[in-house]
Amino acid sequence: MDQNNQPLPGGPIDRKLLRSEADKALFFAPKLDVWILATTAKRDAKIQRQARLLDAEHRLAGRFQVLLWFWDDYVTWLNAYSDLQRQYYDQIGIRNARDQDRLILETIATAFHRPAFTDPLGQEHFDDFLQALKDTQAALRTGELVDRQSRHVIRKAVGGWRYLDDPAWKAGLKDLGR
Incomplete structure (x- = not known):
């Protein structure tokens, strides 16, 4: 966390941050169907478990789906689509x-x-x-x-x-x- 108690880029995500950001999203208009916390951090099994538990809680309450995407998820997703590879990776080779x-x-x-x-x-x-x-x-x-x-x-x-x-x-x- 930085001096303002905000997560540093690529830094770890904790349960408190996940829940507080999801709570803020409850007030979005129009109502969300899916909410994704996206981070450049490396995958973390503990916080992935917390995200799945929060997702189950939200679904039981009829709220939006909760997803957590790590940097590795983006790389995997982009690498699965050759058109996206050309579009994004051609510039950096x-x-x-x-x-x-x-x-x-x-x-x-x-x-x-x-x-x-x-x-x-x-x-x-x-x-x-x-x-x-x-x-x-x-x-x-x-x-x-x-x-x-x-x-x-x-x-x-x-x-x-x-x-x-x-x-x-x-x-x-x-x-x-x-």
Whole structure:
């Protein structure tokens, strides 16, 4: 959660958030048939169970259907339709697992090609070097590389090393991401 008690992008969804957002949707006009909480977070079996229980509760009360969609659900759904793949993936060049691996590895390579790693150590401030290490570890884990100054995402490949398809690359990068 952020300083305003709002969930961070890609952060976990909890039971309280699920219920409170579904309660807000009860007042939508016109009345909803289906309500979907969509998130970029990874699948979570506990919150999926809570969503199914909330859905059953809503259906018994004659309310809308409750669904929970994680990022993995979007990827699976998009990959099931070749027309959608062409429409959305042509711009970024991902057509198969090898393309996804390339994007992840390019993001990781970019994370290691930063001034903190290429400047002579004596010219780099300790705090900057430490932040570059933390940012690089985060890029390995999440696939998201942020600018050191602005903290804005400068490169993104969903999932980091865990989403690599090639077993050799995955095994090789596993220890770096810890």
